[in-house]
Amino acid sequence: MRKITTSLFFLVFSVLVFGQTGQKFETMLDGITVQDICGDGQNLWIATNGSGIFKYNIKTKTLENYSTSNGAIKHDFFFCLAANENYVWAGSTDGLFIFDKKTGRWTSRKFGKGGQLGNWIRSLAYDKYENVVWIGRFQYLTRYNLRTKQFEDFDLTRRGIEKTNNIKKVAVDGDSLVWFGSEAGLHKYNKKKNIMDPNSIVFYDTRFNYFNGEGDEVSITSLLFEQKNLWIGLDEFITPDRPQFNIGGLYKFDRKNDWRRFDASTGLAGNGIFCLERTGNYIWAGLYQFGQSSKVSYGRGIALINRLTNQVRVLNDPDIPATVYCMYFDGSVMWLGTNNGIVKIPITNKFASITKGAK
Numbered sequence: 001m002r003k004i005t006t007s008l009f010f011l012v013f014s015v016l017v018f019g020q021t022g023q024k025f026e027t028m029l030d031g032i033t034v035q036d037i038c039g040d041g042q043n044l045w046i047a048t049n050g051s052g053i054f055k056y057n058i059k060t061k062t063l064e065n066y067s068t069s070n071g072a073i074k075h076d077f078f079f080c081l082a083a084n085e086n087y088v089w090a091g092s093t094d095g096l097f098i099f100d101k102k103t104g105r106w107t108s109r110k111f112g113k114g115g116q117l118g119n120w121i122r123s124l125a126y127d128k129y130e131n132v133v134w135i136g137r138f139q140y141l142t143r144y145n146l147r148t149k150q151f152e153d154f155d156l157t158r159r160g161i162e163k164t165n166n167i168k169k170v171a172v173d174g175d176s177l178v179w180f181g182s183e184a185g186l187h188k189y190n191k192k193k194n195i196m197d198p199n200s201i202v203f204y205d206t207r208f209n210y211f212n213g214e215g216d217e218v219s220i221t222s223l224l225f226e227q228k229n230l231w232i233g234l235d236e237f238i239t240p241d242r243p244q245f246n247i248g249g250l251y252k253f254d255r256k257n258d259w260r261r262f263d264a265s266t267g268l269a270g271n272g273i274f275c276l277e278r279t280g281n282y283i284w285a286g287l288y289q290f291g292q293s294s295k296v297s298y299g300r301g302i303a304l305i306n307r308l309t310n311q312v313r314v315l316n317d318p319d320i321p322a323t324v325y326c327m328y329f330d331g332s333v334m335w336l337g338t339n340n341g342i343v344k345i346p347i348t349n350k351f352a353s354i355t356k357g358a359k
Helices: 002-018 207-213 349-355
Strands: 026-028 034-039 043-048 053-057 062-066 078-083 087-092 095-100 105-109 121-127 132-137 141-145 150-154 167-173 177-182 185-190 201-204 220-226 229-234 250-253 259-262 272-279 282-290 297-306 312-315 324-329 333-338 341-346
Touching (some): 121 177, 167 220, 220 272
Parallel strands (some): 121 167
Antiparallel strands (some): 034 043, 043 053, 053 062, 087 095, 121 132, 132 141, 167 177, 250 259, 282 297
16 A cells, blocks of 8 residues: 555656656756756856856757866866856855856956865855855855955854864855854854854754754755745765764754754655755755765765655656756756756646745
8 A cells, every 4th residue: 555655646746746757857968067056047057067167048048168178267166156147156176256247257266264175165155135145165154245345254163173164055044144054063143243243153063952962963065944944954974983973864943942854764765965955845855875885975866855744755767867966946947966967857737836936
């Protein structure tokens, strides 16, 4: 009976989400590793590991590449992107790159604080409320004020633990909060206060029963907001000697006291989380499993979590690579960035009416 129920779920879900079963999904950039995708309303901007940056015009379906191979940009390895109507910001292994849409040119910026590792940009977030760009670096956090063109560096180290200042994810939460995920905890910043004021930031790690006190440390990979909840994706990194080091998982935090954890015991195909995105009542999570012996992360596909019922299903489809590094939902299409290009999933029919405008 369980198999019939599961099969029925996927049949119904496939019809609602994909329009029909057995549909072949459109792909592009085959053979290219895609690290991040963002949109500016007209174009998708795509960061790749080794092939520079691509701009995809959604209306005309045309691609334009910026890479060293055509001299358009002086770097090819990028991890993250952010964009507004005037600029695109791209984080690389060697500093920040800025694209001016008016001039059509890229410029670059390097940071002195933190040395070479301080120029590894791992997360970017444009804050439309403050007109600033938050730059998460391997060492230190930077705020770039678009009005004054000034960069300010901040040290978020807590309790002398350097990894709390290794920023992996930045996410703007409405007009009053910004969250900074680090390799050893999560910072919540209240923008109504001066960031230099220690009272402006609340820090969450496994102390005080945050994250249910589970694991030795929490390394933040992804953040997603929906109504009263914050979804937090974690890295998995465990060894035979340290089986509780970074146990991974996905947490649904009600912003107060409740930390609901999703992991392999609740239906996920892996405890590592690459990325998160949302369509209507569904949270999409790109999964991986960490190999204790090989020290390699193995992609485990996509999990779909109903944010109302907390029901978990893993989406297995031969047309979708197992390794999904990033996801971007533009309101009608889910774009998956994988280790083998991009997969385009149209969210159609009845499911589209549920998800439209939900973000």
